[in-house]
Amino acid sequence: MTRQRTLQTTLICFVSLFVHQTLSAQPAPPQAAIGNGIVDATIYLPDGETGYYRGKRFDWSGVIPKLTYKGHNYFGKWFSRYEPTGNDAITGPVEEFTTLGYDDAKVGETFIKIGVGVLRKPDEPRYNFTTPYELVNAGQRSLKKKADQVAFTHTLTDASGYAYAYQKTVRLTPGKPQLVIEHRLKNTGTRTIESNVYDHNFLMIDEQPSGPDFTVTFPFTLVPTDSLPNALDVQDKRITYRRLLNRESVYMGLKGFGTTADDYDIRVENQKTKAGVRIRSNRPLSKLAFWTSPTNLSPEPFIAVRAEPGKEFTWTLTYDFYTLP
Incomplete structure (x- = not known):
């Protein structure tokens, strides 16, 4: 019996060591660190073999695990x-981005996610992000890195007539606690690009x-625009929580905004740690829309994208970080 237990213990130790060595052997995802003396950030870099994110839903560029x-x-x-x-x-x-050409494609044919x-x-029956x-x-992908920024380029040409050159620059503003994400989408194909793009944000302020x-x-x-989740409250211009989320995630659509960029202005603050953005x-x-889980807050603001052949569409997102008194 003692010998059997010894063999079992040895086997367990061997398996544990093998798993540890296997995991340790996995290459770290490519990444870059940027800073401006005020804000520091880590950015994961796109890579089809070792990139941190290789899913089919989100734009692969500009993934930030820490700021x-x-x-x-x-x-x-x-x-x-x-x-x-x-x-x-x-x-x-x-x-x-919402899809290009999905509704026109037959089963087995292709569509595009910018x-x-x-x-x-x-x-x-319909597109499903899962x-x-x-x-x-x-x-094709390329990037250029500086001390305070990373510029990504993604070019794509498809037989369907869709083609683009998409440039995205993630940079920190000199002398300010500010992150700026600049986008330039040039239509290099023969079909008009019409899509909507939203930033999921995935805010996780101080892991609160x-x-x-x-x-x-x-x-x-x-x-x-949906039934108000019982965990949330909407009063005038503000969303608050009635309680901590209990393993659930909640979603609701929102309206009331106008036609100018002035309404794309969102503040998220934590009264306990005094951090805001x-x-x-x-x-x-x-x-x-607004989606939240027990571990993150995600305001989801959408922008309509349209670029005719030979034209380009640009947009900029700005994040100002601050502390509360």
């Missing part, structure tokens, strides 16, 4: 299970649980 200002951290790993090809195994102010590539359409679509053409310490404020009176754009909202 710090005055000892406060604004982004992080909000999910418990990580798989690089998971649809939402991603962090930071990441963006998703920032991801050309995907094959399976037999399904579907692990086959990546048929990832396009989503609850009454947080407020989310807009410059206009909010009107929920203001999110703005130079483009108006086309749609607005």
